[in-house]
Amino acid sequence: MRKKNSLCALGVVISIVISFALSACVRKGSESSEEKLNIIGAGASFPAPLITAMADEYRTLTDKRITVNYQSIGSGGGIRQFVEQTIMFGMSEAFLDDEVLALIEESTGGRAFNMPVTLADVVPTYNIPGVGKGVVFNSEVLTNLFLGKITNWDDPAIAELNPGINFRSMPVTIVHRSDGSGTTNIWTSYLSSVSQEWKTTVGSGTSVKWPLGVGGSGNEGVAGAVMNSPGAIGYNSLSYAILNDMPYGSVINSSGNIIEPSFEATTEAANIELPADTRVLFTNTPAAYGYPIAGFTWIMVHENLDKNNAIKSRSEAIEVVRFLVWAITQGQELSELLGYARLPQTAVEKNIAMIAEIKWEGEKIGQQVLDEFQLGRDNEIANGDTAVASVE
Amino acid sequence: MDIKHIPKKPLPAIYSWLGDRIFLTVIIVLGLSIILMTAGLALVTIVDGWEAIKEFGFIGFITGKVWDPGVNRTFGALPFLFGTAVTSVGSLALAFLPAVAIAVFISEYAAPWLGKMIDNMVNLIAAVPSVVIGIWGIFVFAPWMRETVYLPIYNWAIENNPSLLPILGNPIGYGMVSATIILALMIIPFITALTKDAIDQVPVEQREAAYALGATHWEVIRMAVIPYARGGILAGSILAFGRAIGETMAVAMLIGNKNTLPFSIFGPAATMPSVIINEFREAVNSLHLSSLMAIGLVLFIISLLVNLLAAYITKKLAIGGGKTA
Numbered sequence: 001m002r003k004k005n006s007l008c009a010l011g012v013v014i015s016i017v018i019s020f021a022l023s024a025c026v027r028k029g030s031e032s033s034e035e036k037l038n039i040i041g042a043g044a045s046f047p048a049p050l051i052t053a054m055a056d057e058y059r060t061l062t063d064k065r066i067t068v069n070y071q072s073i074g075s076g077g078g079i080r081q082f083v084e085q086t087i088m089f090g091m092s093e094a095f096l097d098d099e100v101l102a103l104i105e106e107s108t109g110g111r112a113f114n115m116p117v118t119l120a121d122v123v124p125t126y127n128i129p130g131v132g133k134g135v136v137f138n139s140e141v142l143t144n145l146f147l148g149k150i151t152n153w154d155d156p157a158i159a160e161l162n163p164g165i166n167f168r169s170m171p172v173t174i175v176h177r178s179d180g181s182g183t184t185n186i187w188t189s190y191l192s193s194v195s196q197e198w199k200t201t202v203g204s205g206t207s208v209k210w211p212l213g214v215g216g217s218g219n220e221g222v223a224g225a226v227m228n229s230p231g232a233i234g235y236n237s238l239s240y241a242i243l244n245d246m247p248y249g250s251v252i253n254s255s256g257n258i259i260e261p262s263f264e265a266t267t268e269a270a271n272i273e274l275p276a277d278t279r280v281l282f283t284n285t286p287a288a289y290g291y292p293i294a295g296f297t298w299i300m301v302h303e304n305l306d307k308n309n310a311i312k313s314r315s316e317a318i319e320v321v322r323f324l325v326w327a328i329t330q331g332q333e334l335s336e337l338l339g340y341a342r343l344p345q346t347a348v349e350k351n352i353a354m355i356a357e358i359k360w361e362g363e364k365i366g367q368q369v370l371d372e373f374q375l376g377r378d379n380e381i382a383n384g385d386t387a388v389a390s391v392e
Numbered sequence: 393m394d395i396k397h398i399p400k401k402p403l404p405a406i407y408s409w410l411g412d413r414i415f416l417t418v419i420i421v422l423g424l425s426i427i428l429m430t431a432g433l434a435l436v437t438i439v440d441g442w443e444a445i446k447e448f449g450f451i452g453f454i455t456g457k458v459w460d461p462g463v464n465r466t467f468g469a470l471p472f473l474f475g476t477a478v479t480s481v482g483s484l485a486l487a488f489l490p491a492v493a494i495a496v497f498i499s500e501y502a503a504p505w506l507g508k509m510i511d512n513m514v515n516l517i518a519a520v521p522s523v524v525i526g527i528w529g530i531f532v533f534a535p536w537m538r539e540t541v542y543l544p545i546y547n548w549a550i551e552n553n554p555s556l557l558p559i560l561g562n563p564i565g566y567g568m569v570s571a572t573i574i575l576a577l578m579i580i581p582f583i584t585a586l587t588k589d590a591i592d593q594v595p596v597e598q599r600e601a602a603y604a605l606g607a608t609h610w611e612v613i614r615m616a617v618i619p620y621a622r623g624g625i626l627a628g629s630i631l632a633f634g635r636a637i638g639e640t641m642a643v644a645m646l647i648g649n650k651n652t653l654p655f656s657i658f659g660p661a662a663t664m665p666s667v668i669i670n671e672f673r674e675a676v677n678s679l680h681l682s683s684l685m686a687i688g689l690v691l692f693i694i695s696l697l698v699n700l701l702a703a704y705i706t707k708k709l710a711i712g713g714g715k716t717a
Contacts, residue, residue, distance in 0.1 A: 178649030180674025203463030215649025
């Protein structure tokens with residue numbers, strides 16, 4: 001009896017081993033002559049739907065050769081993993097600060113580039129019974145609401161901006177994000193740039209010490225709290241507010257124009273003079289018709305790709321750069337469909353200037369990929385196999 | 393002829409010699425690995441939280457009132473300690489009597505079919521995922537509490553006693569009271585299960601002796617059953633307390649997440665697990681991250697103390713153990 005059992009077990013083990021060996025052989029045989037590559041990135045959860053869609057599209061374009069694998073672990077996680085070189089590119093709604101840049105300069109001998117890849121916009125969402133979309137706010141009103149100085153919706157400051165709306169007396173409930181978030185970063189940086197008091201008492205960042213209010217977790221938490229509480233005001237991303245049919249307000253920008261939040265207004269907001277490294281928060285934008293509460297979402301990539309432990313070979317580095325160039329040019333076509341605002345031309349130009357500086361062991365592969373794109377622009381990436389042969 | 397006793401061929405001696413030793417080794421490794429993993433957990437939280445503890449001092453960190461990741465970068469855990477203490481003690485106080493009552497009903501009064509059904513239902517509450525209870529709380533319970541309990545009291549206070557308003561706080565529905573009630577609901581199964589087991593283990597002689605002395609059913613329970621079972625009841629309560637301290641998702645969804653003292657009765661608050669789960673992902677600044685780890689360490693220490701206390705009390709109070717009369 002025991003002999004039978006042990007023979008059975010032996011047989012099972014042998015068959016498993018054989019099937020593994022066979023499957024490995026089969027897989028190897030069906031692979032094309034070019035290597036498949038996983039481009040690994042991680043970071044903010046806000047742009048995750050866009051990057052995932054881009055990854056899908058790019059995979060089809062490259063005949064399933066290149067798969068971009070993006071993990072949405074949060075901006076903080078993205079920055080950490082980027083510094084520790086476990087990922088090829090990171091994404092964050094906060095640009096790398098000087099400390100981190102100095103660290104990377106030390107460890108890789110080159111800079112880290114922050115390249116905007118999409119825009120994030122934040123709108124004030126509210127729940128006032130009987131009042132629909134389009135309540136006008138200005139910077140003083142928003143600051144005073146969130147500082148707790150305006151406590152009732154029938155306050156004259158609000159009525160002044162909205163002559164056509166009759167506000168009943170209703171106490172204001174502030175709703176904010178309880179989790180660290182790039183949306184909070186943009187909202188608080190706007191309030192910091194329009195109010196000195198906010199800047200010194202609360203400050204800006206992904207998590208701040210809110211003077212008052214209820215915290216909800218994630219866009220969903222804030223939306224849920226706002227929708228369930230009459231008299232509440234909170235902040236959400238524009239696409240979230242649209243998708244969930246929430247009433248959101250318009251904001252008067254620094255030029256005095258009432259801007260209704262939209263993707264075009266967000267793109268317009270970024271259409272300003274940008275510094276060469278694009279590390280700027282353009283909340284309270286000087287653009288005349290730009291929506292004032294918006295910001296970039298950046299991709300972070302090393303200048304010296306050979307020093308990034310996650311990138312193992314020159315061909316991998318070239319593929320990463322190719323994806324970057326595609327994402328900031330043709331990939332932007334996916335934006336509106338998914339609820340994102342596309343990059344303005346100024347940002348694309350700055351990105352191209354930065355990509356041109358990307359090097360592999362001193363060689364400017366960034367410039368090579370850009371030339372490829374300039375040349376092969378009508379051919380699209382699918383025909384890039386010839387480009388691969390020429391670059392390799 | 394006795395067919396049952398056909399002797400089997402004896403095993404070669406090596407099987408019993410080797411088999412026993414291998415078994416022993418495996419068992420010891422598994423047991424030790426649990427201890428090592430717990431020690432490793434403690435070690436990692438201490439090492440990662442060291443930066444914050446060094447910066448603020450252990451006592452300074454625990455009594456620090458301000459949690460400011462934005463402008464000042466000072467971190468103090470007092471708001472969260474307070475929130476955890478109030479919600480856990482509150483939920484235990486709310487849940488204790490109903491849970492013991494349910495257990496007594498199941499074992500003493502109910503017909504067997506009813507008792508079993510109630511027992512299964514109560515265990516089902518424990519099986520519901522915390523997140524599901526949280527969602528139910530956000531969309532059903534909190535608005536209901538707001539309409540039926542908070543707003544009437546708040547409106548009464550506006551008219552009759554406005555000085556109470558700051559203590560009552562903003563009746564938005566997400567706050568300490570909602571979270572405490574939901575926590576109480578979640579820990580009832582733990583108290584009930586252990587209490588029921590303890591009651592079932594009371595020997596029949598104790599009950600019969602009480603009946604023989606002329607006690608009614610209730611008096612038997614009061615005199616003979618519950619005192620005998622108090623070790624188990626207390627163990628159940630303290631286990632439930634430990635669970636309430638560490639409960640994360642449902643509380644984070646319902647407590648409103650306000651990281652600054654003072655808390656008000658109806659207004660939002662925060663607990664230690666809720667702040668960790670909210671801020672951990674996006675914490676870029678290393679002091680921020682280290683402070684969150686330090687809060688984790690404090691939570692770990694508190695749970696350890698609660699469990700040690702439970703073991704001590706159970707031993708002391710159990711009939712036949714400890715030096716009790």
